[in-house]
Amino acid sequence: MSEENKHHHNGHEHSHEHHDSSEGHNHNHDGHEGHDHHDYDHGSMIEDFKRRFYISLIVTIPILVLSPMIQNFFGMEFSFPFDQYVLFGLATFVFFYGGWPFLTGSVDELKNKEPGMMTLIGLAIVVAYGYSSLVIFGWSGRNFFWELATLIDIMLLGHWIEMKSVMGASNALQELVKLMPNEAHRLKGNGGIEDVPLQKLNSDDLVLVKPGEKIPVDGTISEGKSAIDESMLTGESMPVEKNEEDEVIGGSINKEGSLKIRVKKTGDDTYLSQVITLVKEAQNSKSRAQDFANRAAKWLFYLALASGITTFIVWISLGFAFDIALERMVTVMVITCPHALGLAAPLVVAVSTSLSAKQGLLIRNRTQFENARTIDAVIFDKTGTLTKGEFGVTDVVPEKGEETDRLLYWAASVEQNSEHPLAQGILEKARNQGISLGDVKNFESMTGKGLQGRVDDKEVKVVSPGYIKEEGYSYDTEAFNKLSEEGKTVVFIIVDQNYLGMIAMADIVRESAKETVAELKKHNIQSIMLTGDNKKVAEWVANQIGIDEVYAEVLPDHKADQVKKVQKEGRKVAMTGDGVNDAPALATADVGVAIGSGTDVAVETADIVLVKSNPKDILSIIQLSKNTYKKMVQNLWWAAGYNIFAIPLAAGVLAPVGVVLSPAVGAILMSFSTIVVAINA
Incomplete structure (x- = not known):
């Protein structure tokens, strides 16, 4: 994203951020509006550049026709009374309307002591406009209005192309705010329930969370037990079994049972608010590194200033008239801002962005x-x-005399009715093995222990290691220890009170x-x-x-x-x-x-x-990234190479032998370098 966009975006981002830090934890609808506003913001900026480009381009046509320099170049005569004032009026419009983003952008860059593309363009258009206006009102010399207009057009085009190809600024903070529900079911003293906005909750309030709902606050479970999906927050794919007195995090999802939760943290203290703060700090501290084109522009800006001032001093000290020295200085400064530079980076960005999107x-x-x-x-x-964040079966360990497929048949038949991620893994495995499942009756979930049901008139249980130990079943402890050391989740299959084997599962790599x-x-x-x-x-x-x-x-x-x-x-x-x-x-x-x-x-x-x-x-x-950078470097050499050749000529190095670069020739060289840059990208 070009530097000035970043300034605009940062401006918007900060305004959102302050808004979030003061209100984000209230999780009211403001956050959502901010989010929409932000998307609109990037889109409207693209539209803005596009509109400025087209309107400036249309106004540039009469500017070119009325410019004496262009008329001389094509060997034509075209004038009418006060035509130069009309030219001044049109150029003033393009300068303020088309040049506005660059003028404001250069002020931002100078405030941050980071001159870049904006400052370079700003310098060229201010110098060209100021000098040309003096010429219109009686100063002797030639006006540069056509240079001014074409430069603004090309820069607007470049910025528009680049913004269109790169996505908008980050809305991470708004997305975080969205993770929280807006309301909670608060339990009243008389046993009733009222729905209240989150910001009305106080510490020690009791809230009810039904199965499938998001947990609204950080707190502890005072009644009930359930499996809670914290994957959004912790990245852990397994739902965590939680019982009374266990802590829960706001934003996680209650999978199975109803829970009553005692509110512990509200507002800024919640886990999610802390993540918001961390993201904000990280985004602000990420150095506002300038991209390559901006760094090149920064050096060209210093070069333009230095060459312009040097040229002026040399011509004056050689005894030339003030207005001639000034014209040389202006020519150098305007030429130093190469039109090609405005397209060198954006075209490469546009090409690499569309290639990468493919x-x-x-x-x-x-x-x-x-x-x-x-x-x-x-x-x-x-x-x-x-x-993948999905569980798959890695090992099936049947007891002696049992068959692998039979073990999967019992397990998968019972698991058909379960929502648990482990169940999905077992069903997937059975499906892949082509095992057709039996009907399950009297299905029930034994919270924290596993599940049971009747299949083919036998009682089938799929249970946790804890249950097996509690009930005193004997099993292959060596195999079990090896599997759990590899971090796998192991379930045990019991049919009519007989232990038949274990199935190990893990997150699939x-x-x-x-x-x-x-x-x-x-x-x-x-x-x-x-x-x-x-x-x-x-x-x-x-x-x-x-x-x-x-x-x-x-x-x-x-x-x-x-x-x-x-x-x-x-x-x-x-x-x-x-x-x-x-x-x-x-x-x-x-x-x-x-x-x-x-x-x-x-x-x-x-x-x-x-x-x-x-x-x-x-x-x-x-x-x-490597290829993009290489192309940019090539393009900037083309864009700046023209400068290395043109600046000394514009400054009048060959004036003693009668060669002074007329601005018209400068313009031709400039167009040539712009075309080369476009083709190379």
Whole structure:
């Protein structure tokens, strides 16, 4: 995203942020409106540039026709009384209407002491407009109104192309706010229930959460037990069994039973509000790095100032008249802002963005995308990124004399009625083996222990290790210990009180993850795994994929710290993740990459989104980033190469031998470099 967009966006972003920090935790509808406003904002900016470009272009045509320099060049005469005042009027319109984004942008850049593209354009158009206006009102010399108008047109076109190709600024904070329900069912003293907005809840209030609802606040369970899906927040794919006195996090989803929850934290203290704060801090501290074209523009700005002033001093000291020296100075300053520069970067960006979109990569932040070429470490979140976040059967261990398929038949038949992710994995396995299932009757869930039902008139139970131990069944402890050390979830099958065997399940590793890590190694890029999961699970997954560096049991709010730690070692880090808990880390990393199947928050916080959720696309990002950068460098050399040749001529280096670059010839050279740049992109 070009620097000035960033200024506009940052302006909007900050205004949202303050709004969020004061009210975000109230989770009222303002957050949603802000979100819509923001999408509208980026869209309306694109429309604005487009409108300014077309209107300025139309007004430029009469400016060209009325410019004496263009008339001389084509050897034609065309004049009428006060024609130069009409020219002045048209040029004034283009200067203020078309040039407005650049004038305001240059003020922003100078305030931030970071002159860039805006300042360079601003300098050229102010000098050209000021000098040409003096000429119209009696100063001797030639006006540059046609230069002014064409420069503004091309720069508007460049910015419009670039903005259209790069997605809008981040709405991560609004997305986080959306995760919270707006209301809670508060229990009244007389046993009744009232629905109240979240901001009306106080500490120690009791709220009711029905099955399938989002938990509205951070608190502890005072009555009931259930499996709670915290994957949105912690990235952990397994629902967590919770009983009385266990803590729950606002924003997680209650799967099974009804719960009464005692409110512990409200407002700014809630887990989600803390994540919002972390994302905000990370977004603000991510250095406002300038992209390549802006850095080039910064040097050209200094060059233009220096060459202009030097030219003026030299011509005056050689005894020339003030107005001749001034004309030389203006010519140099106007020529230093090459029209080609305005298209050099945007055209490359537009091409690389559309190429990457075809490959399923959405670029949200262009500066960070450019930086991807320097990455030397990629941090992967485990669940949902390296793994699919879905459970699959890894081992079936029948007791002696039992058959694998028979064991699956009993388990899958009972699991047909369950919503649990483990059930889906067992059913999937049975389906793949072509096992047709029996009907289940009297199905019931034994909360925290497993489930039971009658299949083929036999009582079938699928239960947890805890139940087996409690009931004193004997089983193959060696096999069980080995499986649980690999971090697998094991269920036991009991038919008519007889133990028949166990089924082990784990989060399925993405095939593409192994290939990605191997390829990254070839390019000397280190892969690191970061997960909130326990160490054994993490190491088992890492061994399967080939990752050596593993940080396990990392709390969500420490993920960003872990990224900083790797950055402190002087490495450029890309972070890949998919959950709310990854958002602060995605915002902190040099390049944040979100898996498209992940949560909206992760997608909104990232610089690049992998639509196909294939980690292998990270390699494409790095490759594309390198190619994009190479093309930009070539283009900027073309754009600036013209300057290296034109500036000394405009300054009058060859004046002693009678060669002074007339602005008309300058214009032809300029058009030539613009065409070359466009073709190269």
